[in-house]
Amino acid sequence: MKDKTFLMIPGPTPVPERVLLEIAKHPMGHRSTEFSNILKSVYTDLKYVFQTKNDVILYTASGTGVMDSALSNMINEGDKVLSLVIGNFSRRLAKIAQGLGADVEIIEVEAGKAINPQVLKERLDKDVNKEIKFVTLIHNETSTGVTNDVKTLVSIIKEHGAISIVDGVTSVGAIECKMDEWGIDVLFSGSQKGFMLPPGLSFLAASEKAWEAHKKCKRPDFYFNWTTNRKSVLENSTAFTPAVSLISGLKVALEMIKEEGIENIVARHTKIAKALRNAIRAIGLKLFVEDDTIASTSITAILPPEGISVPDIRKVLKNDYDIVVANGQNELKDKIFRMGTLGFVSERDAITAIGSLEAALYKLGYKFELGSGVAALIKELNK
Amino acid sequence: MKDKTFLMIPGPTPVPERVLLEIAKHPMGHRSTEFSNILKSVYTDLKYVFQTKNDVILYTASGTGVMDSALSNMINEGDKVLSLVIGNFSRRLAKIAQGLGADVEIIEVEAGKAINPQVLKERLDKDVNKEIKFVTLIHNETSTGVTNDVKTLVSIIKEHGAISIVDGVTSVGAIECKMDEWGIDVLFSGSQKGFMLPPGLSFLAASEKAWEAHKKCKRPDFYFNWTTNRKSVLENSTAFTPAVSLISGLKVALEMIKEEGIENIVARHTKIAKALRNAIRAIGLKLFVEDDTIASTSITAILPPEGISVPDIRKVLKNDYDIVVANGQNELKDKIFRMGTLGFVSERDAITAIGSLEAALYKLGYKFELGSGVAALIKELNK
Numbered sequence: 001m002k003d004k005t006f007l008m009i010p011g012p013t014p015v016p017e018r019v020l021l022e023i024a025k026h027p028m029g030h031r032s033t034e035f036s037n038i039l040k041s042v043y044t045d046l047k048y049v050f051q052t053k054n055d056v057i058l059y060t061a062s063g064t065g066v067m068d069s070a071l072s073n074m075i076n077e078g079d080k081v082l083s084l085v086i087g088n089f090s091r092r093l094a095k096i097a098q099g100l101g102a103d104v105e106i107i108e109v110e111a112g113k114a115i116n117p118q119v120l121k122e123r124l125d126k127d128v129n130k131e132i133k134f135v136t137l138i139h140n141e142t143s144t145g146v147t148n149d150v151k152t153l154v155s156i157i158k159e160h161g162a163i164s165i166v167d168g169v170t171s172v173g174a175i176e177c178k179m180d181e182w183g184i185d186v187l188f189s190g191s192q193k194g195f196m197l198p199p200g201l202s203f204l205a206a207s208e209k210a211w212e213a214h215k216k217c218k219r220p221d222f223y224f225n226w227t228t229n230r231k232s233v234l235e236n237s238t239a240f241t242p243a244v245s246l247i248s249g250l251k252v253a254l255e256m257i258k259e260e261g262i263e264n265i266v267a268r269h270t271k272i273a274k275a276l277r278n279a280i281r282a283i284g285l286k287l288f289v290e291d292d293t294i295a296s297t298s299i300t301a302i303l304p305p306e307g308i309s310v311p312d313i314r315k316v317l318k319n320d321y322d323i324v325v326a327n328g329q330n331e332l333k334d335k336i337f338r339m340g341t342l343g344f345v346s347e348r349d350a351i352t353a354i355g356s357l358e359a360a361l362y363k364l365g366y367k368f369e370l371g372s373g374v375a376a377l378i379k380e381l382n383k
Numbered sequence: 384m385k386d387k388t389f390l391m392i393p394g395p396t397p398v399p400e401r402v403l404l405e406i407a408k409h410p411m412g413h414r415s416t417e418f419s420n421i422l423k424s425v426y427t428d429l430k431y432v433f434q435t436k437n438d439v440i441l442y443t444a445s446g447t448g449v450m451d452s453a454l455s456n457m458i459n460e461g462d463k464v465l466s467l468v469i470g471n472f473s474r475r476l477a478k479i480a481q482g483l484g485a486d487v488e489i490i491e492v493e494a495g496k497a498i499n500p501q502v503l504k505e506r507l508d509k510d511v512n513k514e515i516k517f518v519t520l521i522h523n524e525t526s527t528g529v530t531n532d533v534k535t536l537v538s539i540i541k542e543h544g545a546i547s548i549v550d551g552v553t554s555v556g557a558i559e560c561k562m563d564e565w566g567i568d569v570l571f572s573g574s575q576k577g578f579m580l581p582p583g584l585s586f587l588a589a590s591e592k593a594w595e596a597h598k599k600c601k602r603p604d605f606y607f608n609w610t611t612n613r614k615s616v617l618e619n620s621t622a623f624t625p626a627v628s629l630i631s632g633l634k635v636a637l638e639m640i641k642e643e644g645i646e647n648i649v650a651r652h653t654k655i656a657k658a659l660r661n662a663i664r665a666i667g668l669k670l671f672v673e674d675d676t677i678a679s680t681s682i683t684a685i686l687p688p689e690g691i692s693v694p695d696i697r698k699v700l701k702n703d704y705d706i707v708v709a710n711g712q713n714e715l716k717d718k719i720f721r722m723g724t725l726g727f728v729s730e731r732d733a734i735t736a737i738g739s740l741e742a743a744l745y746k747l748g749y750k751f752e753l754g755s756g757v758a759a760l761i762k763e764l765n766k
Contacts, residue, residue, distance in 0.1 A: 004409075005409065005411060005412075007409075009412050011624060012411070012412065012413065012624070012627055014409065015409060020409065021407065023406060023407060023628065024404065024406060025403070026387075026388065026390075026397065026398060026403065027395040027575070027581040028388065029388075029390055029707045029709075030395065030582070031709075032707065060443070060444055060582065061444045061606065062443045062623050062624045062625060062626065063624060064622075064623035065443070065448075065606040065623070067605075067606075068604060068605045072604070072605075095605070096605045099602065099603075099605050100602065101602060198628040198629075199410070199413070199443065199624045199625060199626050199627055199628075200443050200583050200628070200629060219483065221451065221455070222450075222451045222478070222479045222482050223444065223447050223450075223451040239447075240448070241394060241395070241446060241573075241575065241582045242582060243445070243581065243582050243583030243629070244395055244582055245406065245581040245582075245583070245629075246583060246626070246629075324412045324415065326412075
């Protein structure tokens with residue numbers, strides 16, 4: 001019986017049935033009144049999730065597309081960019097900036113660590129001539145399961161005067177992220193994460209300060225151009241033919257998000273991830289990110305026990321329990337496996353995951369107290 | 384009874400039920416073996432539809448995204464580009480090239496006309512120093528319903544030595560378009576057209592000559608970068624998280640295309656469009672493109688009869704018959720309406736459309752021989 005694959009990867013993430021049914025409908029005309037009404041609702045609700053008064057632009061493109069948009073709409077050749085790198089996805093921002101001809105300086109920490117705000121402060125304090133125009137950073141690093149203290153980091157960037165560009169792909173709609181209150185200049189995210197949709201859509205909002213920088217951009221990309229895209233947002237339309245089916249699904253997903261409430265969603269992610277971490281420790285496995293204060297609540301990276309390989313764990317989970325967990329990326333491949341608890345994930349899902357992980361480890365000959373993970377999980381969930 | 388809207392616009396176009404059901408499934412992991420197998424099948428079948436041996440890159444982006452890709456992967460600042468403009472979409476290619484800092488020269492004809500190959504030949508013959516590096520053109524101009532003679536135009540460009548960039552968004556998979564045989568350098572298309580899918584995916588193939596030009600491109604866009612994207616094609620993967628649901632649907636749609644056969648699909652489009660044109664003439668309405676040799680077989684633009692407005696025709700078709708036809712764009716708004724017969728369109732659909740158009744015109748007080756359109760249509764379909 002294997003036709004109900006359960007994705008516990010950091011994206012694509014599970015999609016609610018009512019969203020899937022919406023996506024399955026015959027596509028509608030993207031210039032129709034019906035579709036304009038859907039967009040109106042979507043644009044309003046995206047602001048709610050982004051916790052911003054700025055317009056939220058919607059792209060038919062996945063996460064890397066919107067990363068591209070975030071940078072190519074402001075950066076000119078030779079601009080000085082400071083990139084805070086804590087893993088693959090934050091490194092990609094630096095690469096895109098380099099591709100645009102920016103003068104990129106990188107502050108990098110080892111995988112599994114977060115950026116120390118003090119280090120950023122010292123670097124920016126030294127920049128007395130305000131040469132650094134942009135600082136790129138990630139909220140939640142999907143490749144390692146680390147969450148940066150964006151609130152503090154952005155406040156430091158704000159004090160310096162540079163423009164902050166924050167990758168919120170696996171944080172917005174899952175981890176507390178208050179664009180306006182924290183003063184984030186550019187924030188973006190993708191549909192297949194906290195938004196409970198299949199991949200294919202992405203979202204971006206920019207502050208007034210970022211819009212000023214955009215105006216000075218010599219060669220903004222055509223498809224991702226902020227000006228033309230925002231113009232359409234204000235008209236409850238899209239600049240170009242969008243993925244109408246996914247957007248119809250997005251409307252329903254956003255209604256579910258509003259119904260639950262963003263604070264409750266953040267609390268749910270926190271609770272489930274904390275319980276999952278307790279369970280992993282109870283089983284006797286090591287967490288890749290031991291420090292609870294920087295551990296992600298949407299992705300948990302786990303080290304395999306000695307003598308059992310990551311591919312074996314993934315294989316048994318997939319073949320016998322129809323559960324997909326992610327491998328590590330690049331240098332972390334086969335060193336860690338990653339469980340996503342992102343978006344449409346319930347307490348029951350955590351029980352399923354830990355129970356099945358126990359079963360897989362048991363089959364693979366790992367010695368531990370069977371049931372201890374599920375016990376720790378249930379206890380934490382019911383605190 | 385109004386819950387079965389029938390789209391007769393040039394995109395989004397109708398989607399087969401079995402494709403919709405595929406799209407409705409829970410998303411799968413984009414790095415799984417199952418999904419890699421889907422991609423393998425998709426990449427092979429895309430070559431069949433593009434009629435090329437070149438690799439076909441797949442983007443999660445709509446048509447304008449792939450237009451962007453076609454140009455930003457080759458053009459450097461100052462490059463001389465010749466743009467053949469016959470309407471809005473071919474004009475967009477010129478705009479994108481200008482945005483990239485190219486030196487763009489435009490040959491433009493009035494709306495409803497095609498490019499005269501002789502005019503192109505004379506211009507290129509004058510370019511003895513081979514300053515023109517790229518020529519952009521459109522196969523089928525969606526805004527007017529005109530099809531350029533791409534075969535002849537591309538042969539002229541080939542003789543000159545410039546690189547031809549052909550927009551096949553509403554032609555590939557519908558109108559005869561033989562990339563390799565005709566020697567097209569860059570050809571691209573979108574999912575919501577001949578491919579019978581909702582919008583959200585687009586496709587591009589490039590010749591060896593175009594790949595050489597790409598290698599000299601200083602600042603190719605990151606998301607649309609040909610090199611990284613093709614690398615993934617060769618690995619039956621994608622460079623970035625793709626719209627997995629739409630791609631699963633694409634696999635099924637491509638299987639349907641192969642089953643029917645590309646020659647039969649082209650013949651079906653030709654037959655239906657010809658019958659539709661006969662019907663329009665029989666009713667006494669004027670075709671915007673009178674010349675049958677350049678008339679599109681995927682989009683037909685029609686002038687309203689005197690005294691009846693385009694908005695009225697569209698409104699009655701929509702309200703009373705649940706059929707959506709497109710208005711004209713920009714300066715053609717309210718001057719023409721456009722019927723798409725693109726992709727998943729059958730003879731029955733043409734009968735529905737002409738029958739309903741007759742009914743709408745009858746209601747709006749237009750005097751004509753009721754039934755004459757349907758009669759002419761049926762006769763032509765059964766020749």
